[in-house]
Amino acid sequence: MEYLLLGFFTGLSLILAIGAQNIFVIEQGLKKQYIFLVCIICSISDLILIFLGIFLFQYFGNFFNSTIELILNILLFIFLAHFIYGKISIQKNKINFNQEVKNISLTGIITKTLAFTYLNPHVYSDTVFFLGNFSKNLLIIDKYYFGLGASIASFLFFFTIAYLSKSLSKYLRSDKVWKQINLLIILFMSLLALFVLFEIIN
Template sequence: MDYLILGFLTGLSLILAIGAQNIFVIEQGLKKQYIFIVCLICSISDFLLIFLGIFLFQYLNHFFTPTIELVFNILLLIFLLHFIWGKIKTKVSETSFDVDSKTNNLSNIVVKTLGFTFLNPHVYSDTVFFLGNFSKSLSQVDKYYFGAGAAISSFLFFFIIGYLSKYFSKYLKSATVWKRINYLIILFMSILALTVLMEII
């Protein structure tokens, strides 16, 4: 049980950092669009990567070379720039506040969620390599507890920020507020893109 708590707290400390994936989940919550699907994809992805890292760390550690990390960073930068450009082109008048709005179809949202999840090298460094390295000396049983704790923190975090954003969205049904939110998202994503660019160069 101690390792379950340790895994929970360790996973939570890693996932609390503001990142592109978290911002995307919050945005979908505010828009009330496919929140459950987005949170579920992020949570399951983390679950798979966490246990992949915990049980295969000693093998994967040799493959995550600086070259592989560079490739992921370049792909993430391209993905972020594409997303930012899309937000810049979006007009606030096109934003719908309807719960059943389908301005973004499901396949598009799934692709974006997977992109924000698997094109981010920090997802691998946090879940696969940090947690894998951290738990490498644990016994087989303790690894299960540790991984379960980290996975639970991930599930709770994504669903809380997703549905908490949905709750607060009812106070944000204003074009002016949404314009400011859009600007903030562009600002955050631009900072993240700049950070990724600095890592590349």
């Protein structure tokens, strides 16, 4: 259960931010266009990428030695430091949502959703590399729980921001709310960074 919760909060910290994909999902919720389809594509894609990262590191873990482990932990720490710095630097950003409703075909919305998901370089660094690398030393059963927790966070997040976008619009548009969320993410990721640093030192 602890690894399920760890995966959930780690996954939520990675996804709980205003990026291109999340803005797109919120906008579809505000427009009431293909909400379920957009959410399910984003959520299943995250699940696939999360377990892809976990299985890749599980497979290549058979070839790891202490030097490779150290290099991966250093890269993990650098990633976390960069991630935290990025969260700090976007504190001044303004949020704008496009609510203009335009006709779009089923094929068009599927293509657009897949593009926002798989053409986003952060999805590979955050989801595949970070979650796979972070869970590399867990027992195989704990990796499943960790991945499941992160996947649940994605499903919950996408469906919540899309279907509740109208009622949450007051908060979704608030720079103050997102700044407070960012501070929580920075705190959580800083704790993970300290944990990784401890692993490097020892």
